Amino acid sequence: MCGIIGNVNSVQGLRLDLLKHRGPDGEGIWNDGNLCQLGHTRLAIIDLDERAAQPMISRSGRFAITYNGEVYNYKELQQRFLPDFEFRTSSDTEVVLELWERMGTEAIKHLRGMFGFAIWDRRERELFLVRDRLGKKPLVYSHVGDTLSFASELNALEGLLPETPEIDPRAIDLFLAYQFIPAPLTIYRNCSKLPPAHFARFKDGRMEIERYWEIEFAPDYSMSEKGAEEQLEEMIRESVRLRLRSDVEVGILLSGGVDSSVVACIAAQECENRMRTFSIGFDYGKSELEYAEKVAEACGSNHLPRIFNEDLALSYWGRVVSAYGEPYGDSSAFPSFFVSETAASRVKVVLNGDGGDELMGGYGKYSPSLSRRMLTPVATAGHALGCALDDFSNRYFGSAKGAKLADRIASSLSPYMKVIRFNHFFSSQYLRQLYLGDVFAEVLGARSSYEKDLLRGMNLSGPLMCHLQRIDYSHYFSGDLLVKMDIAGMSNSLEVRSPLIDHKLFEFAAKLPPEFKIKNGETKYLLKKIAAKYMPREVIYRPKAGFSVPVSSWAGTVVGDSLRLAVNRQSHPMWNYINRSFVKTLLDDTAKTGKNGHRLWLLSILGNWLEMKKS
Incomplete structure (x- = not known):
């Protein structure tokens, strides 16, 4: 690397x-x-x-x-x-x-x-x-x-x-x-x-x-569940084995979730020496540290747990904002930096569990409601219509209520909207309030243009889940998730290898029937069956925890303070683009309701990045 x-x-x-x-x-x-x-x-x-x-x-x-x-x-x-x-x-x-x-x-x-x-x-x-x-x-x-x-x-x-x-x-x-x-x-x-x-x-x-490459979803319904499970397990093992090739020690980032736990247990079997595992827990909300420790015990690793908290987030703030080279708002970048720095103090290479959700249907957004599934035959046209409605309402509706109504209607016209706009914190209803006049004129239509370009030429065939996964691979997966860990790892001189992000595995998963991925509401169905061979069931069959920080709770501290300072400075570079009075209104509303946490988070990231560039 x-x-x-x-x-x-x-x-x-x-x-x-x-x-x-x-x-x-x-x-x-x-x-x-x-x-x-x-x-x-x-x-x-x-x-x-x-x-x-x-x-x-x-x-x-x-x-x-x-x-x-x-x-x-x-x-x-x-x-x-x-x-x-x-x-x-x-x-x-x-x-x-x-x-x-x-x-x-x-x-x-x-x-x-x-x-x-x-x-x-x-x-x-x-x-x-x-x-x-x-x-x-x-x-x-x-x-x-x-x-x-x-x-x-x-x-x-x-x-x-x-x-x-x-x-x-x-x-x-x-x-x-x-x-x-x-x-x-x-x-x-x-x-x-x-x-x-x-x-x-x-x-x-x-x-x-x-x-030079395009994934093709073509579910093979002649495939038996048992045969698919055996082939998937062997392919994961081969992928892990390949990624253990190194002339330096290889460790594992063990979150405690199913994906990294499977990787850790298989790697422990394939590696001649006792492996190091690195985990972090949180002093807030959901922490998977206890599950990571159970997996570490199951695979006999030399385990190093750490705790991440608000003070650490503040200490990492400037470094993380700067490292991505442009505004990047995924809050899980902060604990990712911390665990990468922890691992880099011991090893130069780690394996992680990234890609399991995308590979095997680990998100609820891949299984939309019946009303959205019924729109599958007109999904592309519905998306185009929704984009057109967004742009029309922002161009011609002066009221926020009218833009909000149009936004809700547009979002319901296609099941694709749920995947593309999964993290849609400043939806189109905010555009006119958010930007200065000349900036608003320039950005109007930017989202529609990007989304239509994203779908244009994409092979969207087969069941709806296949469409949604294919879109996600080119959008959130490559644009957010993979960016996060490359920068978090390499900023700490740490190579992060992801056995589940292997194109051979993705090609195989694209041939699996959707019910092998999500069955009776159970996400990652087949992967969890494999995981049950290696670790306690309580690690596997439990609610998904995630790896993010409590953005809403920190809106009044980590992000709120910096935004308030920016609002009080007319010369702040953010006001070359963003409506200062609107941000002040958001801050006041958050102080009363506790809402808008993610919006303030993104604005704080943007403001801090712009200020760094100005200096």
């Missing part, structure tokens, strides 16, 4: 210091004259020798690579395609590089893992950017004129640009709508995220982006 950075046709130097946290074990810069620069910061995991340092040049000298991530099946690829090649290293990087030499972009389909990398072709004078299928590893870029700049993180990309990039108000609105800024947008104009499962080719100042 590492940090990558580079540019083409640019005189800007590479700021490796901005990616040092992603790779504290080494760094390097390579250039092809004035044509291309590639930079790399290394977190040494496989082949710890200096010979595996990057950027790396192919044996022929034609290709150069800077690579972030892990291709877990590199040994199998080496044996299958390059059995007679004399490798200089035992790293997965060299396997990827030499495979590219022989196959070009066809090599991507053979890679199994998480990755974001750049390859420069010296002969053709073209650069390729590649991102893994599900979006575990980030890759951002800026294409202006005949210059291309790229990096693992937005903060590092910003350091490559000749001028301070301009903030995009549309991105602010998407953040306040969903709590994250979805691909391909970033907070800045002319800066983009390469979407998952895509590669880009840059040559002669032109950039072409192409999708």
Whole structure:
């Protein structure tokens, strides 16, 4: 796991210091004259020798690579395609590089893992950017004129640009709508995220982006429940086994939930040595620490529990807000930073349970009400109509009540709304009150445009649950969940591997009948049956707890105080976009009712991020 950075046709130097946290074990810069620069910061995991340092040049000298991530099946690829090649290293990087030499972009389909990398072709004078299928590893870029700049993180990309990039108000609105800024947008104009499962080719100042993988939902109703359970368990075991490949110790982030517990128990069986597990509990609300300790006992791990509280959240505030490079509002980022920092004090690599809910139907939003299911045949048209109604009401209805009514009607017209707008804290009814006039005019239609682009061209066939999972993979899953743990881990120089986020597993799960995922109201039905073989039933069959912080309770402390200070400062940069009087009204209303906690949380994140950028 590492940090990558580079540019083409640019005189800007590479700021490796901005990616040092992603790779504290080494760094390097390579250039092809004035044509291309590639930079790399290394977190040494496989082949710890200096010979595996990057950027790396192919044996022929034609290709150069800077690579972030892990291709877990590199040994199998080496044996299958390059059995007679004399490798200089035992790293997965060299396997990827030499495979590219022989196959070009066809090599991507053979890679199994998480990755974001750049390859420069010296002969053709073209650069390729590649991102893994599900979006575990980030890759951002800026294409202006005949210059291309790229990096693992937005903060590092910003350091490559000749001028301070301009903030995009549309991105602010998407953040306040969903709590994250979805691909391909970033907070800045002319800066983009390469979407998952895509590669880009840059040559002669032109950039072409192409999708190389698409998940296909095609439930196989001839599959028996027993056969599906056995195959799923073996595939999870294989995925865990692959992710234990490392030349350094591997630990486990054990939340106490079903997903990480399954990973932990199987990993303990596959690992020769006693594993370390890391858990955190909370001094508020729902804590799964007691269940994590039961699982740790079941798998015989060396367990390290910690407690997260409000004071810790305050101490992490500035670091977390800054780390994502743009406004990011998922409150579980804070405990994720804490557990990552705890684990990084002992190990450099961990496994976690991310992806189980998306893989096996762990959310209630995948099982909508009967009234919403009845709209399945017209779901896409209903969504488009709902978007149109949202935009019309905000453009022409002056009253908040009229916009609120239109918002409720629009949200009921399609079952897709429940997934896309699952975390919809500032729904469209707030737009006119929320923004200054000129900003309102610019953001109007931004959500509709993004959502329609999201659905356009998407293969939405089969049962409704398949539609909803497919949409979620491209929206919340890749835009929020995976972003959270990449930054939380790598900010602490910790590589986080997710056995349940394996494209082979996702392809298999897409063939399962929906009732193998949610049965008689029991979510993750088949995965829980597997879990029962490894751990006590009380760990498995209980209400879902989650990993977030009590945002509503903290509205008057962690977030409320900073917003009140901002409201009292007319020069605060947030008031270049947001209606100051509206925020004051929200604060006053919260003081009386205790409501609006999540809205204030997002506004506080936005305000703090803008102020950091101003300074």
